[in-house]
Amino acid sequence: xxxxxxxxxxxxxxxxxxxxxxxxxxxxxxxxxxxxxxxxxxxxxxxxxxxxxxxxxxxxxxxxxxxxxxxxxxxxxxxxxxxxxxxxxxxxxxxxxxxxxxxxxxxxxxxxxxxxxxxxxxxxxxxxxxxxxxxxxxxxxxxxxxxxxxxxxxxxxxxxxxxxxxxxxxxxxxxxxxxxxxxxxxxxxxxxxxxxxxxxxxxxxxxxxxxxxxxxxxxxxxxxxxxxxxxxxxxxxxxxxxxxxxxxxxxxxxxxxxxxxxxxxxxxxxxxx
Amino acid sequence: xxxxxxxxxxxxxxxxxxxxxxxxxxxxxxxxxxxxxxxxxxxxxxxxxxxxxxxxxxxxxxxxxxxxxxxxxxxxxxxxxxxxxxxxxxxxxxxxxxxxxxxxxxxxxxxxxxxxxxxxxxxxxxxxxxxxxxxxxxxxxxxxxxxxxxxxxxxxxxxxxxxxxxxxxxxxxxxxxxxxxxxxxxxxxxxxxxxxxxxxxxxxxxxxxxxxxxxxxxxxxxxxxxxxxxxxxxxxxxxxxxxxxxxxxxxxxxxxxxxxxxxxxxxxxxxxxxxxxxxxxxxxxxxxxxxxxxxxxxxxxxxxxxxxxxxxxxxxxxxxxxxxxxxxxxxxxxxxxxxxxxxxxxxxxxxxxxxxxxxxxxxxxxxxxxxxxxxxxxxxxxxxxxxxxxxxxxxxxxxxxxxxxxxxxxxxxxxxxxxxxxxxxxxxxxxxxxxxxxxxxxxxxx
Ligand SMILES: Nc1ncnc2c1ncn2[C@@H]1O[C@H](COP(=O)(O)OP(=O)(O)OP(=O)(O)O)[C@@H](O)[C@H]1O
Ligand SMILES: [Mg+2]
Numbered sequence: 001x002x003x004x005x006x007x008x009x010x011x012x013x014x015x016x017x018x019x020x021x022x023x024x025x026x027x028x029x030x031x032x033x034x035x036x037x038x039x040x041x042x043x044x045x046x047x048x049x050x051x052x053x054x055x056x057x058x059x060x061x062x063x064x065x066x067x068x069x070x071x072x073x074x075x076x077x078x079x080x081x082x083x084x085x086x087x088x089x090x091x092x093x094x095x096x097x098x099x100x101x102x103x104x105x106x107x108x109x110x111x112x113x114x115x116x117x118x119x120x121x122x123x124x125x126x127x128x129x130x131x132x133x134x135x136x137x138x139x140x141x142x143x144x145x146x147x148x149x150x151x152x153x154x155x156x157x158x159x160x161x162x163x164x165x166x167x168x169x170x171x172x173x174x175x176x177x178x179x180x181x182x183x184x185x186x187x188x189x190x191x192x193x194x195x196x197x198x199x200x201x202x203x204x205x206x207x208x209x210x211x212x213x214x215x216x217x218x219x220x221x222x223x224x225x226x227x228x229x230x231x232x233x234x235x236x237x238x239x240x241x242x243x244x245x246x247x248x249x250x251x252x253x254x255x256x257x258x259x260x261x262x263x264x265x266x267x268x269x270x271x272x273x
Numbered sequence: 274x275x276x277x278x279x280x281x282x283x284x285x286x287x288x289x290x291x292x293x294x295x296x297x298x299x300x301x302x303x304x305x306x307x308x309x310x311x312x313x314x315x316x317x318x319x320x321x322x323x324x325x326x327x328x329x330x331x332x333x334x335x336x337x338x339x340x341x342x343x344x345x346x347x348x349x350x351x352x353x354x355x356x357x358x359x360x361x362x363x364x365x366x367x368x369x370x371x372x373x374x375x376x377x378x379x380x381x382x383x384x385x386x387x388x389x390x391x392x393x394x395x396x397x398x399x400x401x402x403x404x405x406x407x408x409x410x411x412x413x414x415x416x417x418x419x420x421x422x423x424x425x426x427x428x429x430x431x432x433x434x435x436x437x438x439x440x441x442x443x444x445x446x447x448x449x450x451x452x453x454x455x456x457x458x459x460x461x462x463x464x465x466x467x468x469x470x471x472x473x474x475x476x477x478x479x480x481x482x483x484x485x486x487x488x489x490x491x492x493x494x495x496x497x498x499x500x501x502x503x504x505x506x507x508x509x510x511x512x513x514x515x516x517x518x519x520x521x522x523x524x525x526x527x528x529x530x531x532x533x534x535x536x537x538x539x540x541x542x543x544x545x546x547x548x549x550x551x552x553x554x555x556x557x558x559x560x561x562x563x564x565x566x567x568x569x570x571x572x573x574x575x576x577x578x579x580x581x582x583x584x585x586x587x588x589x590x591x592x593x594x595x596x597x598x599x600x601x602x603x604x605x606x607x608x609x610x611x612x613x614x615x616x617x618x619x620x621x622x623x624x625x626x627x628x629x630x631x632x633x634x635x636x637x638x639x640x641x642x643x644x645x646x647x648x649x650x651x652x653x654x655x656x657x658x659x660x661x662x663x664x665x666x667x668x669x670x671x672x673x674x675x676x677x678x679x680x681x682x683x684x685x686x687x688x689x690x691x692x693x694x695x696x697x698x699x700x701x702x703x704x705x706x707x708x709x710x711x712x713x714x715x716x717x718x719x
Binding site: 105 | 690695698
């Protein structure tokens with residue numbers, strides 16, 4: 001039995017369970033959005049969005065291009081281009097007005113749809129610093145841990161010496177974002193299209209990464225256009241956003257219809273209501 | 274007349290008038306210099322007498338002249354204890370601390386220093402203080418003050434008239450030493466001078482990496498630094514110099530740097546500039562041999578009310594010669610930077626090529642930067658190009674790092690050190706990690 005095989009299989013779970021012991025004992029991680037609106041100047045992009053994602057659940061947010069999904073995510077995180085209204089509650093604590101990095105430290109991790117390039121900054125430098133922030137590991141453990149996580153998302157550890165994003169393909173960027181989120185050991189993870197631009201073989205891997213997060217106790221909000229993911233993942237709830245508004249929240253049963261008919265099914269559901 | 278170097282506002286322009294030719298002769302005699310050195314000093318003196326003062330630099334230098342010549346103020350005291358304390362505080366690597374410590378005991382029973390000199394000697398490398406070298410080695414006469422001439426401009430003239438100390442290095446033909454040589458070792462020989470002269474001769478096919486200065490800000494009991502470096506990269510040699518400056522308090526930094534690259538040789542000057550009250554630098558590389566190459570790189574991190582004027586120049590004189598000028602600076606607080614780079618292809622530099630890239634990152638609302646890249650050519654078949662940018666830290670990048678739990682400040686420093694990386698990564702292997710760690714130490718200490 002090698003340490004390698006132990007760590008690969010159990011490290012994520014082990015570390016999460018130790019760290020979250022307290023949380024486990026009292027309450028499970030939960031993200032609650034209450035009437036969240038996001039404004040760009042005077043323009044309202046997201047309108048009164050509410051949702052409740054609790055105890056290790058997987059929720060999916062879908063909607064046409066430009067409907068406001070990414071804007072919602074960035075506004076929740078505190079991006080300064082957007083004015084946020086409404087409440088963002090993490091384990092019943094209102095974190096709406098916290099600084100972006102404080103939200104992260106409270107347990108909110110976000111994989112961005114379009115992460116920027118960090119010129120001259122190396123992947124190893126960033127991931128290892130993140131790991132040191134979020135995990136109680138010594139210097140030796142930390143670099144091994146980061147390598148294991150890269151392995152989980154399907155990246156070679158030689159990416160550590162590459163420049164952040166600049167030297168990555170679109171698909172590799174998505175994987176790196178997932179690695180970042182795994183390292184952060186979050187209560188709640190929001191993944192903004194972690195599947196766009198990745199090759200067909202990577203879809204199951206992304207799905208299994210999401211499963212890892214869930215089994216480590218994170219609640220996950222997944223934004224996607226990719227129906228093939230649902231061959232591997234079964235969300236608890238599906239939220240549909242059109243033109244900045246949540247028009248529907250449903251059980252995953254809607255997914256097949258949605259795949260066949262597109263967003264006009266929403267209307268049908270509306271009529272049924 | 275009371276002259277206090279720290280208090281530069283007490284300037285009087287009578288100083289130079291008080292200085293007589295006989296003072297220079299006496300100064301040279303006390304130093305037991307060969308006659309040719311005295312002649313250069315006198316040339317410089319006469320040049321200063323016959324030209325008009327430069328209001329930008331004379332106020333600093335006249336006082337320096339008076340102190341050096343009349344008050345015999347030759348060996349400024351470095352407060353090594355302060356330096357070592359500071360070094361420990363910022364977690365300086367052990368090697369650099371040891372080198373600092375070697376400066377603590379100027380006596381000859383310094384084992385580290387002795388071993389180092391012995392090693393150099395075994396390779397045939399000449400490494401000594403300039404004061405000694407001018408008396409000992411004939412070869413010096415053919416090189417010293419050839420690039421930094423006594424009659425080029427007032428700054429050079431002041432330097433030639435006043436120089437004392439500094440290191441001399443001669444790399445024999447074909448000797449290649451990739452591990453860097455630290456000029457800081459010469460501190461152990463004689464203490465640091467205010468007007469030191471560094472002369473480096475890389476003979477044919479030799480290779481040398483030279484690091485001068487160090488990240489620790491030395492506490493000096495003077496206000497102006499007017500050191501000069503002359504470097505010769507002879508045929509097929511490679512001469513690479515990294516010059517780090519980080520001073521303490523009100524030091525005005527006016528270094529002179531001149532290099533020359535001969536046939537198929539590379540002369541490279543990398544400057545890393547941190548604190549000095551003001552920096553006024555116009556380094557120059559002349560590429561005089563066919564297929565020769567001149568590379569000038571600068572990393573600058575300017576803070577508080579620092580004033581920086583940098584005008585690096587690579588002069589292409591030979592056919593098929595090459596130039597590269599890279600400048601990456603971060604300007605913050607109320608600091609101001611004026612950068613005017615020039616690649617100058619002279620008549621005869623057929624088929625020469627050059628590239629200049631200057632990028633400045635401005636932090637905060639009060640810092641200022643003017644960046645003017647210049648390309649000039651007297652030949653037709655010359656390929657020169659440049660890129661330049663002055664910008665701020667991109668919020669999307671900060672946001673990205675803040676999302677990962679970093680504070681705005683932590684995120685900014687990560688991006689700043691990344692901003693320097695393109696220059697750092699171009700340094701030769703042996704120097705790369707060295708300078709990288711020096712830069713990160715200095716950023717940490719900030
Ligand atoms: N910073 C901005 N500047 C200008 N317009 C913006 C900005 N941010 C968002 N928008 C606009 O808000 C709308 C919603 O964009 P958003 O990126 O949130 O959509 P999305 O649902 O994530 O789309 P996709 O599925 O294509 O990722 C778009 O019309 C977009 O142009
Ligand atoms: Mg989007």
